[in-house]
Amino acid sequence: MPHLPQLRIPATYMRGGTSKGVFFRLDDLPEAARVPGADRDALLMRVIGSPDPYGKHTDGMGGATSSTSKCVIIGPPTQPDHDVDYLYGQVSIDTAFVDWSGNCGNLSTAVGPFAIANGFTDRARLPENGSFAVRVWQANIGKTIVVHVPIVNGEVQETGDFELDGVTFPAAEIVLEFIDPSDDGDAGAMFPTGNLVDELDVPGVGTLRATMINVGIPTVFVDAADIGYAGTELQDAINGDGKALAMFETIRAHGALRMGLIDDIAGAATRQHTPKVAFVSPPADYVASSGKAIAAADIDLNVRALSMGKLHHAMMGTCAVAIGTAAAIPGTLVNLAAGGGGRGAVRFGHPSGTLRVGAQARETDGRWTVTKAVMSRSARVLMEGTVRVPG
Template sequence: MPAALHPPQIRIPAAYLRGGTSKGVFFRLQDLPEACQVPGPARDALLLRVIGSPDPYGKQTDGMGGATSSTSKTVILAKSSRPGHDVDYLFGQVSIDQPFVDWSGNCGNLSAAVGPFAISNGLVEAQRIPRNGLCTVRIWQANIGKTIIAHVPITEGAVQETGDFELDGVTFPAAEVQLEFMDPAEEGEGGAMFPTGRLVDDLEVPGVGTFKATLINAGIPTIFVDAEAVGCTGTELQEAINGDAQALARFEAIRAHGALRMGLIQHLGEAATRQHTPKVAFVAPPKAYTASSGKPIAAGDVDLLVRALSMGKLHHAMMGTAAVAIGTAAAIPGTLVNLAAGGGARSAVRFGHPSGTLRVGAEAVQDGGEWKVTKAVMSRSVRVLMEGWVRVPGNSF
């Protein structure tokens, strides 16, 4: 076949960063091909090819993806034109085996990497970066229309990437970035923090059962159910759920019917192409278990246990946005999360997940009979893994 029929590869400036327990390919908006600088099919096609999707083998061998929900992610950043913000942050969750990018929510883990990337790539004004200390980066999360404040350590005018902050689910220590998710509730489509107006609902799932559920919009739309009600203990590791096709089907049915009840979709068929949101998680009171690393977790180490599913599979640790939902729901007496933690008022919670434990704080107040959360706070570690150019065939988009 003539060589002219095989277009050359193009290269696009990019970086590969780990934020929390996720990894993703980061771009500056201005560096994308012109057709991909606006939302649409060209942008989606490019990101799918960068990550290596759709891949019927489920491996993403011919792309940057790692064949898990935590590693099939893309981020586009630009200087913010929004008052009081430094950078606009757009997150794309790339499907592994289907040809679509889900733009319906944020990635809380990769949120931690946004500030460091923005500082290092000229998206934060130089006068706002201290010689040493913490640089406060004001982030506009464009998917959900929320503000995130990142506190990024700076050493000798550059982002500090190494450190001794340890995060369960990540093998090596690195620099700590503290995140404040401002006013994390009441996300766009879902309306109020509790879209049904109740802290606990009876969620009927035909063919599966009726479950008590807390349906909440905070950090990311999330459906919480009791572990025991869905035949679980709350101590499960990944394989216990991901190796059970029937369990995965049950959780997907719960997720789809919960999405419908929350007003996030208009009919059940939409759930198949909206994999990123809502999340579904199950909670249980504290119990001892052994984390996936072999680390023993004692019942006294945690306030409750939480296991969450992302993109149809049990997550190996905890999604950052789901951690915001956990902290928010734990702060509000009467939710299933709060009850699993022992009930009562609390401003922070430490929960057990498959890889270990995580602490998240939230400030909740009752105003006129309705609960409001001003912010949720947690720390993640961040590291740049690689930077340069990502290459894709020129006819990819």
């Protein structure tokens, strides 16, 4: 039988924060994949190598983890005063599914350098040396992200001495500003239930105190002690325990239902990327996955979060926005774990080390809003050229 040749599609493989993914210019995609739908999903799954029942992504660009099974599509801006549109697809590893329901905060870091390098910004606007603010429209959630990219000799600076826990080598620091990051879409409020803390009934687990927040990415926070954990756990303690993973998925599903993100429990299976579920605890000493000792005195709290059904090796950028915002609001579980009171920034411990995130939150007429969340990450190009996909 005749065999079609492989497609050759221009692409860039980039690390952003503690994630990496395959970046495409919208106009470089095959015509059928330039619009949402089955053709686009099929293409991106084949690029990544999903679905893979072996869980290895041997025949694709993915890395068989939630942090490395990602695709990004960058196009001209559809909103005034922006430089690019950024669309993010989280590709499932073992099922034929691409989740478009949320953003990747880590890969947001790489969008700025990609936009500059690929001509989406006017080079006449670039400083010879300094920082350039790329205004990004995050099309999945309809929010603005400002990516402050360092420029040296008129080009993007990638190398540097900024160290990011969860990334082995240093690089140039990139500052991210998430503008008005609270989710006013699905549920219509930062706290969709109207409460800072709820009693969440989870069959087979019990009734848990939970802070459910829509900011950065919808997130369900619970206390580590309430589910039998110290809050200092690393990946192996969770990801090798099938019973624990099932418990977290049940918490996630019932949180999604309570937040109004799904209409029934079955809907959680088709919304794997959101919400996230995380557990928090007061600061405590632990040893990070790199062997680095983290002292309780150097952090405000500990947070562990799950992504696509597994404990994340560090922290999702969007979840960090949720952590920073919830920490700034007195009375949330995140705020209480950090010691309570008002705070404009927190440094939290995660499996790979620590991360600092700031948030500007305010209460007006009994309703909380956040105007901006800020954190530092790094990014660099790993490879560029063409990705090949069987026709």
